[in-house]
Structures are given as structure tokens and as C-alpha cells.
Amino acid sequence: MAQITAALVKELRDKTGAGMMDCKKALAENDGDLESSVDWLRQKGIAKAEKKAGRVAAEGLVAVATSGTSGVAVEVNSETDFVARNEQFQAMVKNIAGVALANKGDFDATLNAAYPGTGRTVGEEIKEAIGTIGENMNFRRSVGLSVNKGIVASYIHSAVVDGMGKIAVLVALESEADEATLNTLGKQIAMHVAATAPASLSVEDLDPELLERERNVLIEQARESGKPDNIIEKMIEGRIRKYYEEVVLLEQTFVIDGETKVSKIIENAAKSAGKDIKLVGFVRLALGEGIEKAEEDFAAEVAATAAGN
Structure with a gap:
């Protein structure tokens, strides 16, 4: 040899x-x-x-898979929306979500786990699909939520097929209330999250950098008004409270009724059910968010082709 x-x-x-x-x-x-x-x-x-593999893959699908007290959301990218409507690609995304659920949403464990019925790993199966379908693809991320008692509810916005679409949301409710009550509440909150894209669950969870950036902007705006510092301080306090209402899930106004805070909606549901209900986490994955899509210069591409590059 x-x-x-x-x-x-x-x-x-x-x-x-x-x-x-x-x-x-x-x-x-x-x-x-x-x-x-x-x-x-x-x-x-x-x-x-x-x-x-060098081509930008910013299309594709996000998907959810849930089982009682656990749920996962995954994103698998392709180059074009056309491939996202390919049944082979959809079946692969569904299987990857199932593998991710078995691995509690752990990305690395899912990527290296066995892909059903092939003898390959998930990562190897994606590479195989690239060769078969003819586009770059990428298993980009996987996130899991779980509760000890209660449910993880899910919602897909702009669904292409069942459980897959453009925005995937998971909502974790910790409670001993009946499953039907929790499913209804969880689905409504998940729809709200899809619409509002909150930055955090609670005020305490909000990224300090986000808050500091907002505070600095508000301070500069207030100073331009020429008001004294003690008045500016009160103005900032009021605007920060307003900021919380815009970006913190529990402080937001529920989009379904347009007037009640999300925290109050949960409180009211708990009273009706006769059991405590706690919103302990949420996940929102929007397809392609944060991916810089390459701007294609068609003239340059033609020139490069003509030059033999």
C-alpha cells in the first residue's frame, strides 16, 4: 500500500x-x-x-420538537427558500429536531449524535445532503428548555409545514395546573413572544450592557432639553420603566388583548386554575437573524466568469 x-x-x-x-x-x-x-x-x-460550504446560507427552516416537560428549537440553514420547501430538506430538519430533543438541545451533542437510519452523524448527514441537494447547508443552532412539572409549549410563525417555519418559539411553564390550561396559556404567550421579540424574561435577566446603552442614549436626549439634573434624573427613571415595558417579557402588554401585562395574564390564569403558574423561560429563533447575507454583484460575477476565474 x-x-x-x-x-x-x-x-x-x-x-x-x-x-x-x-x-x-x-x-x-x-x-x-x-x-x-x-x-x-x-x-x-x-x-x-x-x-x-463557502456560500452564505441564510434561508432554510427553524423547527420545534416537544415532549411534555421538554422542548427544543433548532435552525438549519440553506442558501435558498426553494430548498426550504424541498421535502428531503424538511425531513432532515424534522429528524435533527428529534435528535436535539433526545439530547436536551445540546448543540455539540446533537451535531455528533447518530442520524436516524443512516449510520452517519447529524453533521455527516448534512454534508451528504449538500452533495445530494446541491446547496450549502448548515445546522446553525439548537436550544432546549425543560421544567420539572408543567409543560414546554411551542409555536411556529409563518409555518411551511407542521412544526417548521420562519420563527420558532418555546415557552416553559412550571406548574401543577391541568395540561389543557397550560397548553392554552403557553401557546398564547409563545405567539406574543413571536410578535414582540423580548430581550429578556424579567427585569433582573436583562443584559446590563443593553440597559446601560439605553440609559446613555436617554441621558444625552434629556440633557439636550436643557433641564436641571434633578429633573433629568426623574425623566430617565420614567423612560427606563417605559423601556422595560418594551423589551422585558413579563413587563410587556399582552398583544392578544392589548391592555394587560403578561405577568398579570399569568397571575389571572393561575387564579382560574387554582394552582401557581410560573413562566420560567422562553426561546425565540428567527430564521437567519444575525447572518450577513452577501450582496451579489451580478456584473462582477459575469466579468469573473468571462475572465476564467
Whole structure:
């Protein structure tokens, strides 16, 4: 058997863009023959997948999977919305959500867990799908919530199919109230979260940096009014309370009735159920948030193609 040198692995990587371990395996499978290894990688879809991995994947789907006291939300990206409507892609996202649920939303554990019925890991299955479907894809994130007693409710906004769409929300309610009551309340709060995108659950949970940034902006605005410092201080206090009402879930006005605080909605539901109900957490994943989409310059692309680049 031919010796697989580091230089040979590097040469194959340069030719195909495939990962180091994939190149070593290809060379081992083909007795060190470079061109046969290139073909082997192409046949496996690996070279094709790696080549596409540089493209921005900001479309795709977010999905939820729940089971009683546990739930997860995941995001799997593709390059185009067209692929998000592909049944093969949708089935993969659903399976990944199921694997994530079994792993309590742990991203790394899910990525390296067995993908159902293939003998591959989730990460390897995504690479396989890239080669098959022909677009870059990325398992971007996974988040889980759980409670000791109660439910984790879910909601999908702009659903493409059941359990998958553009915005995924989980809401965790800790309670011994009956499941029907909790499901109704949880679904309504999840819809509210989808609409308002709160920054935190409570005032105490709010990121200090966000609060400090807002406070500095308000101070500068108040100073421009020319009012004395003692008046400015009172103005800031009032505006900070207003800020809490805008970004803190429990302080927000419930979008469904337009007048009651979310905290009061939960309090009223607890009185009706005769059991304490506590909102202990929420997750909101919006598809593609935070991903910088590349602005394509069509003229430059045509020029590069004409130049043979």
C-alpha cells in the first residue's frame, strides 16, 4: 500500500477543498492515487459539499420538537427558500429536531449524535445532503428548555409545514395546573413572544450592557432639553420603566388583548386554575437573524466568469 504523506493529503485538499480526514480516507481507499481519490470524493459528494460550504446560507427552516416537560428549537440553514420547501430538506430538519430533543438541545451533542437510519452523524448527514441537494447547508443552532412539572409549549410563525417555519418559539411553564390550561396559556404567550421579540424574561435577566446603552442614549436626549439634573434624573427613571415595558417579557402588554401585562395574564390564569403558574423561560429563533447575507454583484460575477476565474 502506498504511503499517505502529509504532502499528498495537502495536495488533495487543495484540489478538492475537502477536509483533511476525508482526504486521508480517500487516499487510503485508493492506494494513494491522487486522481482516483478526487473521483472518490466527488462520488461521495464530499468535494462538492466542501466547495459549496463557502456560500452564505441564510434561508432554510427553524423547527420545534416537544415532549411534555421538554422542548427544543433548532435552525438549519440553506442558501435558498426553494430548498426550504424541498421535502428531503424538511425531513432532515424534522429528524435533527428529534435528535436535539433526545439530547436536551445540546448543540455539540446533537451535531455528533447518530442520524436516524443512516449510520452517519447529524453533521455527516448534512454534508451528504449538500452533495445530494446541491446547496450549502448548515445546522446553525439548537436550544432546549425543560421544567420539572408543567409543560414546554411551542409555536411556529409563518409555518411551511407542521412544526417548521420562519420563527420558532418555546415557552416553559412550571406548574401543577391541568395540561389543557397550560397548553392554552403557553401557546398564547409563545405567539406574543413571536410578535414582540423580548430581550429578556424579567427585569433582573436583562443584559446590563443593553440597559446601560439605553440609559446613555436617554441621558444625552434629556440633557439636550436643557433641564436641571434633578429633573433629568426623574425623566430617565420614567423612560427606563417605559423601556422595560418594551423589551422585558413579563413587563410587556399582552398583544392578544392589548391592555394587560403578561405577568398579570399569568397571575389571572393561575387564579382560574387554582394552582401557581410560573413562566420560567422562553426561546425565540428567527430564521437567519444575525447572518450577513452577501450582496451579489451580478456584473462582477459575469466579468469573473468571462475572465476564467
